[in-house]
Amino acid sequence: MVATLEVTDVTPGVTCCAPLVKKPLEQTDAERLAVTLKALADPARLRLLSIVASSAGQEACVCDLIDPIGLSQPTVSHHLKVLTEAGFLTRSKRGTWAYYRLIPKALEQVSELLTSA
Amino acid sequence: MVATLEVTDVTPGVTCCAPLVKKPLEQTDAERLAVTLKALADPARLRLLSIVASSAGQEACVCDLIDPIGLSQPTVSHHLKVLTEAGFLTRSKRGTWAYYRLIPKALEQVSELLTSA
DNA sequence: TGAGTACATTGATGAACGTCGATGCTCAGT
DNA sequence: ACTGAGCATCGACGTTCATCAATGTACTCA
Numbered sequence: 001m002v003a004t005l006e007v008t009d010v011t012p013g014v015t016c017c018a019p020l021v022k023k024p025l026e027q028t029d030a031e032r033l034a035v036t037l038k039a040l041a042d043p044a045r046l047r048l049l050s051i052v053a054s055s056a057g058q059e060a061c062v063c064d065l066i067d068p069i070g071l072s073q074p075t076v077s078h079h080l081k082v083l084t085e086a087g088f089l090t091r092s093k094r095g096t097w098a099y100y101r102l103i104p105k106a107l108e109q110v111s112e113l114l115t116s117a
Numbered sequence: 118m119v120a121t122l123e124v125t126d127v128t129p130g131v132t133c134c135a136p137l138v139k140k141p142l143e144q145t146d147a148e149r150l151a152v153t154l155k156a157l158a159d160p161a162r163l164r165l166l167s168i169v170a171s172s173a174g175q176e177a178c179v180c181d182l183i184d185p186i187g188l189s190q191p192t193v194s195h196h197l198k199v200l201t202e203a204g205f206l207t208r209s210k211r212g213t214w215a216y217y218r219l220i221p222k223a224l225e226q227v228s229e230l231l232t233s234a
Numbered sequence: 235t236g237a238g239t240a241c242a243t244t245g246a247t248g249a250a251c252g253t254c255g256a257t258g259c260t261c262a263g264t
Numbered sequence: 265a266c267t268g269a270g271c272a273t274c275g276a277c278g279t280t281c282a283t284c285a286a287t288g289t290a291c292t293c294a
Contacts, residue, residue, distance in 0.1 A: 021171065068141070190272095262268090
């Protein structure tokens, strides 16, 4: 049988391993989880994620994010890119606006890895 | 001389705010949560935490952590300090050995902040 | 076509971080 | 007191990161 392994490369996701407290993390798994957590470990990105998450449809456009965050537009754009590449947000462009939407499952997966549940 | 049963300085904890997705994080709360997450966002620290968590009594001494991690002793010591200051571990010295123990509640609190639960 | 808006990318800079070797400190035996 | 073991701290070095101004790109409307 040919093992056609499915590479869903779009969103990394963190479905990598057993919960942190269950059994020692392998180096590779630790590195992947660290990358994901590093994307969260910034005040600006946490606030961006939080604002998007509590917006209508868990979605917001960049123009509505710049002022509340209080950083320059390029910086906000940079943070949104980091969050998107980490799999927490998706980007969809409508007209001249770019809308970012939350991927709730991403946060849940991270959450589950941190507990024994 | 004094028998040192070391009560580690009370840990910050992350009981700061509502779940991330419920309502926009304030700057102060975002900064505190970011500091906590930054402590987790490193492969070596994730592995250390994981090894300690899956050890007997969720406790391990430094000497048992150096080899599995594959880093120098000062570096391991540094990471353990970061995790301790972030409230994930406690330190107790017995003889010449330093034992680090998991604080399970710390991980749970972080976990809960990332979901709407 | 031309101008303006919304957003991304680039390049640069200063700060923070991970890592190590060297050293200091404390405890247990001898 | 001396020696060695276990661990923490210090100082230094290279890398990564957050941030911004300047610029580029894509779209809208007149």
